[in-house]
Amino acid sequence: IFFRLTFFLGARMTSRALSLPKQVALAGGFEAWHDAHPQLSTLRAMLDAVCTAQTPDEALSQVKSMIALGNHLWAYMYMRMLAYKNIDLCYATVLADPAALLPVVYTPTVGEACQKFGLMPQYPRGCYVSIADRGNIKAVLQDYAEAHLARDADRQPICDCIVFSDGGRILGLGDLGAWGMGIPIGKLDLYTVCGGVNPHRTMPVLIDAGCQDKDKNTAKLTIRDHSLYTGEKQERVMKVSHNSTLVNVAYYGKNNMIDEFMGAARDLFGPHCLLQFEDFTSNDAFLLLEEYRNKYLCYNDDIQGTAGVTVAGILGAIKLKNPAETDLIGALKKETFLFHGAGAANIGTISLLRDEGGVPMSRLHITNSRGIIWKSADGTEGSWRNDQQKEFACVGQLDFDMKDLVSIITNLQPSCVIGAVGVVPNCFTKEVIEAVLAARQHEAERPIVFALSNPRTQAEITAKDAYTWSQGEIIYGSGTQFETVEINGRTHYPGQVNNVYIFPGMSFGAICCKAKYIPERFFMVAAEAVANSLDDADLEADRVVPHRDRLREVGLNVATAVAGEAQKMGLAENPLGEKWDEVQAALKAMMWSPAL
Numbered sequence: 001i002f003f004r005l006t007f008f009l010g011a012r013m014t015s016r017a018l019s020l021p022k023q024v025a026l027a028g029g030f031e032a033w034h035d036a037h038p039q040l041s042t043l044r045a046m047l048d049a050v051c052t053a054q055t056p057d058e059a060l061s062q063v064k065s066m067i068a069l070g071n072h073l074w075a076y077m078y079m080r081m082l083a084y085k086n087i088d089l090c091y092a093t094v095l096a097d098p099a100a101l102l103p104v105v106y107t108p109t110v111g112e113a114c115q116k117f118g119l120m121p122q123y124p125r126g127c128y129v130s131i132a133d134r135g136n137i138k139a140v141l142q143d144y145a146e147a148h149l150a151r152d153a154d155r156q157p158i159c160d161c162i163v164f165s166d167g168g169r170i171l172g173l174g175d176l177g178a179w180g181m182g183i184p185i186g187k188l189d190l191y192t193v194c195g196g197v198n199p200h201r202t203m204p205v206l207i208d209a210g211c212q213d214k215d216k217n218t219a220k221l222t223i224r225d226h227s228l229y230t231g232e233k234q235e236r237v238m239k240v241s242h243n244s245t246l247v248n249v250a251y252y253g254k255n256n257m258i259d260e261f262m263g264a265a266r267d268l269f270g271p272h273c274l275l276q277f278e279d280f281t282s283n284d285a286f287l288l289l290e291e292y293r294n295k296y297l298c299y300n301d302d303i304q305g306t307a308g309v310t311v312a313g314i315l316g317a318i319k320l321k322n323p324a325e326t327d328l329i330g331a332l333k334k335e336t337f338l339f340h341g342a343g344a345a346n347i348g349t350i351s352l353l354r355d356e357g358g359v360p361m362s363r364l365h366i367t368n369s370r371g372i373i374w375k376s377a378d379g380t381e382g383s384w385r386n387d388q389q390k391e392f393a394c395v396g397q398l399d400f401d402m403k404d405l406v407s408i409i410t411n412l413q414p415s416c417v418i419g420a421v422g423v424v425p426n427c428f429t430k431e432v433i434e435a436v437l438a439a440r441q442h443e444a445e446r447p448i449v450f451a452l453s454n455p456r457t458q459a460e461i462t463a464k465d466a467y468t469w470s471q472g473e474i475i476y477g478s479g480t481q482f483e484t485v486e487i488n489g490r491t492h493y494p495g496q497v498n499n500v501y502i503f504p505g506m507s508f509g510a511i512c513c514k515a516k517y518i519p520e521r522f523f524m525v526a527a528e529a530v531a532n533s534l535d536d537a538d539l540e541a542d543r544v545v546p547h548r549d550r551l552r553e554v555g556l557n558v559a560t561a562v563a564g565e566a567q568k569m570g571l572a573e574n575p576l577g578e579k580w581d582e583v584q585a586a587l588k589a590m591m592w593s594p595a596l
Contacts, residue, residue: 178231
């Protein structure tokens with residue numbers, strides 16, 4: 001078994017050299033890398049021996065036996081081996097039980113998987129673009145495309161979309177460098193399972209611009225200097241940007257790395273190849289999105305996708321409060337919002353609410369580590385840390401303790417509190433929840449509290465604490481999945497307010513209608529489509545987003561809304577129909593399904 005697997009790996013990789021992780025390339029390829037590290041060879045042989053399934057039922061039986069042990073990392077490794085052996089079988093297995101397997105192939109398991117990515121066997125899926133490749137990035141992408149992508153009638157590689165990260169801010173875990181490849185791979189898994197995107201026409205990419213030391217990841221792990229680190233063993237080179245934030249030098253200025261990468265992707269795969277930014281630091285994410293959003297078919301899921309699903313969850317909560325509400329977007333203007341944390345997620349959401357939801361600034365409040373963000377009337381003083389925070393700062397200091405969360409809630413009386421701090425778990429204390437309940441205008445009103453930080457260890461509040469401390473009166477949503485909670489005879493099923501409800505359908509719709517670019521409006525109609533997908537069972541379960549077993553259905557609804565809006569705005573170069581049903585039928589026919 002061991003010989004067969006290593007021989008196959010070696011044979012498969014002979015035509016590919018440029019797009020490997022740099023340390024793997026220096027070792028001579030995957031086979032040589034594994035042979036040089038016996039623990040990897042042993043683990044790979046074990047996984048090969050265990051992963052023998054030939055049908056989805058057999059695969060489910062094998063992987064669920066691992067899940068039952070409570071350690072999802074083994075289940076994650078099993079699914080990666082299954083994808084390597086038979087990618088169609090892998091996706092058919094996930095589609096057979098998404099509720100059980102989505103937490104394995106993506107959050108929350110993918111966070112730990114990235115922290116230990118180099119400690120696991122390496123597989124061919126994934127293209128690594130190193131800072132050392134500058135001036136030659138097109139050849140690197142071509143190298144991967146020739147080896148792994150489907151081909152058109154002229155035998156040219158086809159790529160519908162690329163998800164790319166630099167590993168600089170993996171979930172809430174910090175800089176994991178090249179080990180962050182688990183994120184683009186996992187993201188594209190969900191593109192396929194939930195959106196119907198053909199996996200043979202997608203490319204996960206890791207932009208390897210170096211990795212910072214252990215002080216720059218939350219668990220203080222040795223990553224770059226680990227003997228099994230696969231990427232460039234060099235520090236990131238940073239500089240201070242025009243708005244006084246630290247950014248990667250390689251991403252800016254003439255002939256910069258991102259510009260070369262984006263241009264190379266377009267040259268190779270055409271203007272309709274979607275490029276999705278993923279898990280860059282907030283400082284880089286905002287600047288890069290602003291630079292490229294109108295030049296390429298691209299978006300940043302951490303900013304825009306998270307904003308879309310957060311608004312979708314809020315619209316779902318509004319529906320829970322008033323199932324008869326027909327104008328969900330209009331109802332947003334009646335809420336008062338407090339965003340705790342001013343990273344990419346919350347800045348994206350507050351921007352979407354203001355610009356596309358019509359929520360007035362007087363109802364939008366946001367904090368950073370210094371408390372409520374404020375600025376002087378002339379804009380020369382204040383507590384903002386970058387231009388994006390400054391844009392949403394209140395004018396002048398307020399006459400209460402602007403740093404204490406309980407004081408802030410008591411004085412601003414928000415009906416909706418969104419936590420996305422990332423580095424302060426359990427900051428929504430019992431006193432905070434009591435303050436939220438006390439701020440209600442009417443006793444029957446149900447406040448909305450979301451804890452969006454990932455993984456679950458970083459959550460602002462657990463589902464159990466939120467429901468218990470509020471006696472079930474809070475409408476709760478979280479960024480990662482939590483268990484059900486029974487309070488006063490009612491079982492609450494916390495909704496996972498995760499981007500998976502947005503980005504698969506967003507990307508599939510944009511790809512299929514050949515959108516010219518992706519405006520903010522797409523994310524609002526996508527959010528509305530998610531909320532309108534809630535059914536009676538979801539409302540009864542107190543879920544702000546639909547059940548995960550319906551993700552493919554939701555993805556199709558989102559894609560339909562996005563393609564329809566693109567056509568309405570004159571941005572679709574491939575119109576799919578005049579009516580909703582026509583557009584949806586056309587998209588459904590284009591969805592990829594496993595060939596078994």
